[in-house]
Amino acid sequence: MLTIDPSHNTERENYKLLIGSIIPRPIAFVTSQSAAGVVNGAPFSYFNIVSSKPPMISIAIQRSNNKLKDTSHNILHSKEFVVHIVDEENVTKINQTAASLPPDESEIELANLHLVDSSNINVPGIKESKIRMECMLEHHLELGDNDTPSTDLIIAKIIAFHVAPEIYHDGKIDPIKLAAVSRLAGQDYAKVGDIFTIERPK
Numbered sequence: 001m002l003t004i005d006p007s008h009n010t011e012r013e014n015y016k017l018l019i020g021s022i023i024p025r026p027i028a029f030v031t032s033q034s035a036a037g038v039v040n041g042a043p044f045s046y047f048n049i050v051s052s053k054p055p056m057i058s059i060a061i062q063r064s065n066n067k068l069k070d071t072s073h074n075i076l077h078s079k080e081f082v083v084h085i086v087d088e089e090n091v092t093k094i095n096q097t098a099a100s101l102p103p104d105e106s107e108i109e110l111a112n113l114h115l116v117d118s119s120n121i122n123v124p125g126i127k128e129s130k131i132r133m134e135c136m137l138e139h140h141l142e143l144g145d146n147d148t149p150s151t152d153l154i155i156a157k158i159i160a161f162h163v164a165p166e167i168y169h170d171g172k173i174d175p176i177k178l179a180a181v182s183r184l185a186g187q188d189y190a191k192v193g194d195i196f197t198i199e200r201p202k
Contacts, residue, residue, distance in 0.1 A: 024182030032074035045183035084129035
Protein backbone atom coordinates (compact mmCIF):
# COMPACT_ATOMS: atom_id res chain seq x y z
CA MET A 1 0.00 0.00 0.00
CA LEU A 2 1.12 3.54 -0.72
CA THR A 3 0.97 5.93 2.21
CA ILE A 4 0.32 9.54 1.26
CA ASP A 5 0.47 12.45 3.69
CA PRO A 6 -2.15 14.99 2.55
CA SER A 7 -0.29 17.81 4.29
CA HIS A 8 2.50 17.35 1.73
CA ASN A 9 0.11 17.50 -1.22
CA THR A 10 -1.23 20.44 -3.15
CA GLU A 11 -4.96 21.11 -3.03
CA ARG A 12 -5.35 19.63 -6.51
CA GLU A 13 -3.47 16.46 -5.56
CA ASN A 14 -5.76 15.92 -2.57
CA TYR A 15 -8.77 16.76 -4.73
CA LYS A 16 -7.83 14.05 -7.23
CA LEU A 17 -7.37 11.48 -4.46
CA LEU A 18 -10.76 12.33 -2.97
CA ILE A 19 -12.86 12.38 -6.13
CA GLY A 20 -11.16 9.24 -7.43
CA SER A 21 -11.61 7.33 -4.16
CA ILE A 22 -15.02 8.38 -2.88
CA ILE A 23 -17.19 7.07 -5.70
CA PRO A 24 -19.89 7.03 -6.81
CA ARG A 25 -21.12 10.36 -5.40
CA PRO A 26 -24.78 11.45 -5.66
CA ILE A 27 -25.34 14.76 -7.41
CA ALA A 28 -27.50 17.55 -6.05
CA PHE A 29 -28.76 20.07 -8.59
CA VAL A 30 -29.50 23.16 -6.52
CA THR A 31 -31.70 26.09 -7.48
CA SER A 32 -31.37 29.26 -5.42
CA GLN A 33 -32.45 32.84 -5.95
CA SER A 34 -30.57 36.11 -5.69
CA ALA A 35 -31.92 39.25 -4.02
CA ALA A 36 -32.50 40.59 -7.54
CA GLY A 37 -34.68 37.59 -8.37
CA VAL A 38 -32.23 35.74 -10.64
CA VAL A 39 -32.63 31.95 -10.31
CA ASN A 40 -29.25 30.24 -10.11
CA GLY A 41 -28.79 26.54 -10.85
CA ALA A 42 -25.68 24.49 -10.10
CA PRO A 43 -24.70 20.83 -9.54
CA PHE A 44 -22.77 19.64 -6.48
CA SER A 45 -21.42 16.16 -5.76
CA TYR A 46 -20.25 16.80 -2.19
CA PHE A 47 -23.79 15.92 -1.12
CA ASN A 48 -25.47 13.42 1.20
CA ILE A 49 -28.06 12.59 3.88
CA VAL A 50 -27.52 13.90 7.41
CA SER A 51 -30.66 12.83 9.26
CA SER A 52 -34.14 11.38 8.73
CA LYS A 53 -35.66 12.87 11.90
CA PRO A 54 -35.95 15.59 10.86
CA PRO A 55 -35.07 14.96 7.19
CA MET A 56 -31.80 16.83 6.64
CA ILE A 57 -29.14 16.87 3.93
CA SER A 58 -25.68 18.37 3.54
CA ILE A 59 -23.99 20.09 0.62
CA ALA A 60 -20.37 21.24 0.71
CA ILE A 61 -19.77 24.14 -1.68
CA GLN A 62 -16.15 24.92 -2.51
CA ARG A 63 -15.26 28.61 -2.69
CA SER A 64 -13.60 30.10 -5.75
CA ASN A 65 -10.57 32.26 -4.95
CA ASN A 66 -11.84 32.50 -1.36
CA LYS A 67 -15.12 34.00 -2.55
CA LEU A 68 -18.59 32.60 -1.96
CA LYS A 69 -20.15 30.93 -4.97
CA ASP A 70 -23.49 32.30 -6.12
CA THR A 71 -25.34 29.32 -4.64
CA SER A 72 -23.83 29.86 -1.18
CA HIS A 73 -24.43 33.59 -1.33
CA ASN A 74 -28.07 33.11 -2.30
CA ILE A 75 -28.73 30.43 0.33
CA LEU A 76 -27.21 32.54 3.11
CA HIS A 77 -29.29 35.51 1.99
CA SER A 78 -32.71 33.86 1.55
CA LYS A 79 -32.28 30.69 3.67
CA GLU A 80 -34.21 28.80 0.95
CA PHE A 81 -33.28 26.51 -1.95
CA VAL A 82 -34.39 23.43 -3.88
CA VAL A 83 -32.37 20.23 -4.32
CA HIS A 84 -33.03 17.95 -7.30
CA ILE A 85 -31.73 14.46 -7.96
CA VAL A 86 -29.78 14.26 -11.23
CA ASP A 87 -30.82 11.37 -13.47
CA GLU A 88 -30.12 9.89 -16.90
CA GLU A 89 -32.77 12.07 -18.55
CA ASN A 90 -31.61 15.45 -17.23
CA VAL A 91 -27.84 15.00 -16.74
CA THR A 92 -26.85 16.51 -20.10
CA LYS A 93 -28.74 19.73 -19.39
CA ILE A 94 -27.59 19.79 -15.77
CA ASN A 95 -23.98 19.49 -16.94
CA GLN A 96 -24.43 22.73 -18.91
CA THR A 97 -25.26 24.58 -15.68
CA ALA A 98 -21.73 23.97 -14.38
CA ALA A 99 -20.61 26.85 -16.63
CA SER A 100 -19.31 29.92 -14.80
CA LEU A 101 -21.77 32.76 -15.28
CA PRO A 102 -21.97 36.17 -13.61
CA PRO A 103 -24.56 36.47 -10.79
CA ASP A 104 -27.03 38.37 -13.00
CA GLU A 105 -27.26 35.53 -15.56
CA SER A 106 -29.27 32.35 -15.04
CA GLU A 107 -27.89 28.88 -15.74
CA ILE A 108 -31.50 27.72 -15.98
CA GLU A 109 -31.97 29.72 -19.18
CA LEU A 110 -28.57 28.66 -20.51
CA ALA A 111 -29.50 24.97 -20.20
CA ASN A 112 -33.08 25.48 -21.43
CA LEU A 113 -34.53 24.11 -18.20
CA HIS A 114 -38.07 24.98 -17.10
CA LEU A 115 -38.98 26.44 -13.72
CA VAL A 116 -41.84 25.20 -11.57
CA ASP A 117 -43.19 26.94 -8.46
CA SER A 118 -42.43 25.52 -5.04
CA SER A 119 -45.25 24.96 -2.55
CA ASN A 120 -43.62 26.31 0.63
CA ILE A 121 -40.74 28.58 -0.39
CA ASN A 122 -40.13 31.35 -2.92
CA VAL A 123 -37.32 29.59 -4.79
CA PRO A 124 -38.63 27.60 -7.79
CA GLY A 125 -37.47 24.17 -8.83
CA ILE A 126 -37.16 22.67 -12.30
CA LYS A 127 -39.64 20.44 -14.15
CA GLU A 128 -36.89 18.19 -15.54
CA SER A 129 -36.44 16.23 -12.32
CA LYS A 130 -38.21 13.18 -10.90
CA ILE A 131 -37.38 14.22 -7.31
CA ARG A 132 -37.05 17.70 -5.89
CA MET A 133 -36.79 18.75 -2.26
CA GLU A 134 -37.71 22.17 -0.90
CA CYS A 135 -35.10 23.10 1.70
CA MET A 136 -34.55 25.62 4.48
CA LEU A 137 -31.08 26.44 5.76
CA GLU A 138 -30.51 24.87 9.17
CA HIS A 139 -26.76 25.37 9.72
CA HIS A 140 -23.87 26.97 7.87
CA LEU A 141 -20.25 26.15 8.68
CA GLU A 142 -17.16 27.78 7.18
CA LEU A 143 -14.38 25.21 6.75
CA GLY A 144 -10.74 25.70 5.84
CA ASP A 145 -7.10 25.91 6.91
CA ASN A 146 -5.43 28.72 8.84
CA ASP A 147 -8.68 30.60 9.48
CA THR A 148 -9.18 31.01 5.72
CA PRO A 149 -12.52 29.46 4.71
CA SER A 150 -12.38 27.42 1.52
CA THR A 151 -15.69 25.60 1.84
CA ASP A 152 -19.24 26.42 2.91
CA LEU A 153 -20.94 23.42 4.50
CA ILE A 154 -24.70 23.80 4.16
CA ILE A 155 -26.99 21.72 6.39
CA ALA A 156 -30.60 21.96 5.29
CA LYS A 157 -33.96 20.73 6.54
CA ILE A 158 -36.29 19.35 3.87
CA ILE A 159 -39.75 20.83 4.24
CA ALA A 160 -41.35 19.24 1.16
CA PHE A 161 -40.63 16.31 -1.14
CA HIS A 162 -41.95 16.34 -4.72
CA VAL A 163 -41.75 12.89 -6.32
CA ALA A 164 -42.86 11.70 -9.76
CA PRO A 165 -45.68 9.18 -9.19
CA GLU A 166 -44.21 6.63 -11.61
CA ILE A 167 -41.14 6.10 -9.39
CA TYR A 168 -43.00 5.98 -6.04
CA HIS A 169 -44.54 2.72 -4.75
CA ASP A 170 -45.61 1.79 -1.19
CA GLY A 171 -43.61 4.65 0.31
CA LYS A 172 -40.42 3.68 -1.52
CA ILE A 173 -38.48 5.07 -4.48
CA ASP A 174 -37.86 2.68 -7.38
CA PRO A 175 -34.11 3.03 -8.08
CA ILE A 176 -34.36 1.68 -11.62
CA LYS A 177 -37.12 4.10 -12.67
CA LEU A 178 -35.38 7.00 -10.91
CA ALA A 179 -32.22 6.20 -12.93
CA ALA A 180 -30.06 8.51 -10.84
CA VAL A 181 -26.54 9.20 -12.05
CA SER A 182 -23.48 9.81 -9.93
CA ARG A 183 -20.13 11.53 -10.29
CA LEU A 184 -16.82 9.79 -10.63
CA ALA A 185 -13.54 11.60 -11.28
CA GLY A 186 -12.72 13.97 -14.13
CA GLN A 187 -15.60 14.23 -16.59
CA ASP A 188 -16.98 10.77 -15.84
CA TYR A 189 -20.42 9.79 -14.55
CA ALA A 190 -21.95 6.44 -13.60
CA LYS A 191 -25.41 4.91 -13.89
CA VAL A 192 -27.00 2.62 -11.33
CA GLY A 193 -25.45 -0.76 -12.11
CA ASP A 194 -26.30 -4.26 -10.94
CA ILE A 195 -28.28 -4.25 -7.70
CA PHE A 196 -27.60 -7.01 -5.16
CA THR A 197 -29.04 -7.72 -1.71
CA ILE A 198 -27.25 -8.75 1.48
CA GLU A 199 -29.31 -9.43 4.58
CA ARG A 200 -28.24 -7.26 7.51
CA PRO A 201 -27.39 -9.02 10.78
CA LYS A 202 -29.89 -8.70 13.63
